Amino acid sequence: MIPAGFDYHAPRSVGDAIQLLGTLGSDAKLLAGGHSLLPMMKLRFAQPMHLIDLNRIDALRGIREDGATVVIGAMTVENELIRSPLLREKVPLLPEAARQIGDPQVRNRGTIGGDIAHGDPGNDHPALAIALDAVLVLEGPNGSRRVPADGFFKGTYMTDMAEDEILVEIRVPAFAPKTGYAYEKLKRKTGDWATAAAAVVLRIDGGGNVSHVRIALTNLAPTALRAVDAEAAVLGKPLTDASIADAAAKAMAICDPAEDLRGDRDYKTAMAGQMVKRALAKAAARCQ
Numbered sequence: 001m002i003p004a005g006f007d008y009h010a011p012r013s014v015g016d017a018i019q020l021l022g023t024l025g026s027d028a029k030l031l032a033g034g035h036s037l038l039p040m041m042k043l044r045f046a047q048p049m050h051l052i053d054l055n056r057i058d059a060l061r062g063i064r065e066d067g068a069t070v071v072i073g074a075m076t077v078e079n080e081l082i083r084s085p086l087l088r089e090k091v092p093l094l095p096e097a098a099r100q101i102g103d104p105q106v107r108n109r110g111t112i113g114g115d116i117a118h119g120d121p122g123n124d125h126p127a128l129a130i131a132l133d134a135v136l137v138l139e140g141p142n143g144s145r146r147v148p149a150d151g152f153f154k155g156t157y158m159t160d161m162a163e164d165e166i167l168v169e170i171r172v173p174a175f176a177p178k179t180g181y182a183y184e185k186l187k188r189k190t191g192d193w194a195t196a197a198a199a200v201v202l203r204i205d206g207g208g209n210v211s212h213v214r215i216a217l218t219n220l221a222p223t224a225l226r227a228v229d230a231e232a233a234v235l236g237k238p239l240t241d242a243s244i245a246d247a248a249a250k251a252m253a254i255c256d257p258a259e260d261l262r263g264d265r266d267y268k269t270a271m272a273g274q275m276v277k278r279a280l281a282k283a284a285a286r287c288q
Contacts, residue, residue: 003041010053014060015141017052021164030166031055032075032114033107036123060113060168064086065166068105071169074113078102081112090174091248093181093201098126100183103191116149117167119159119223122193124222126153127216128183131199134172140165153223170218176212179203180283184275186219190263194219195262198251202283203240210234215247215279220255220272227251230276244280250274 009028011017021028026181029037029048032055034161042048055058060075070090071072072081081098082088088095102110115125116136116221118161128135129149138148138161152160175181185197197218205211213235233247 003038004044004047006041006048007050008053009050010056012056014057014166014255017054017057018139018164019142020052021051021166024052026163026193027233028052028179030117031186032117033077033106033110034114035102035110036114036120041233048096054166065090065174066171068174071170071174072112074117074167074169075111076108076113078107082285086232087151091172092175093132093134093183093199094128094172096181096201097124097183097185100124100185100187106191111168112170116152117159117161118172119153119155121153121156121221121223122219124183124185124194124197124218127218129170129172130216130224130226131214132172133199133201133214134170136167137169137171138141138162138165139168144168145169149228156222159221164235173203173226176203178287179212180286182279182286184279184282186275193262196220196257196268196271196275198272198279200276200279200283202280202287204239204284204287209236210239211236213253215276217251217272217276218256220257220268222256222258225254227254227276228251234280239280239284247280248276253275 015091028050031051031053055205061073062069063072087104114255116241134149139174186195199216201214205213213231217225229250230247234243254274255269257271
């Protein structure tokens with residue numbers, strides 16, 4: 001189908017984009033990579049009167065260090081995450097997971113910020129951001145504010161970002177030594193959203209006990225989920241087959257997936273448990 005008519009705007013700075021948002025209000029939508037918004041516009045599920053294209057704002061791109069934090073511009077595309085030596089050294093979960101997103105064409109245009117800000121539970125970066133303890137930097141007419149990823153996602157296509165704000169940066173703590181990580185994703189084919197996926201970040205202390213763990217789930221509820229009870233099932237104790245199974249069961253208990261062509265609720269929930277088991281085992285093997 002063909003989208004409804006709209007006016008196109010291409011600001012050159014974040015300030016100009018914020019000013020446009022303030023002027024145009026709810027009639028405007030931000031355009032990042034376009035892989036979520038444009039299909040919705042073609043189906044006329046979304047009919048913005050104004051489209052504000054962020055692609056000409058160079059300040060929204062790039063990956064850099066800020067002390068012990070890695071800062072990623074919101075308009076950084078997936079292939080830049082994959083190729084980044086800094087991310088491979090400091091936050092290797094991100095480039096590894098980015099390889100599982102979409103296909104080469106999607107990864108050339110799709111942005112980390114667009115993936116997060118859209119609030120789609122099927123997108124991969126929300127759960128990854130939660131597992132990484134990421135902080136999201138939002139800018140609006142009243143200045144900037146920082147919001148933890150854990151709590152930013154409120155529901156399907158619903159986030160803590162106001163209509164007149166722009167996601168400008170994703171700030172991720174660099175991994176401590178001997179941090180294990182994994183993103184296990186079940187999907188039907190290349191380019192598909194996850195049937196179920198689990199992101200895990202894990203550390204094990206010198207005594208063999210889990211000293212840090214984050215577990216987050218993709219496409220298993222109206223929003224990305226942090227599996228707090230699953231984390232508690234393994235924290236402070238050795239990681240064993242029994243504790244991994246307990247964590248998987250607790251992760252499954254919070255799942256509320258939508259039924260679709262990828263499977264019914266029971267199947268998706270069962271696959272969530274399997275993804276948690278695989279991700280915990282892989283992350284533990286990397287804690288060396």
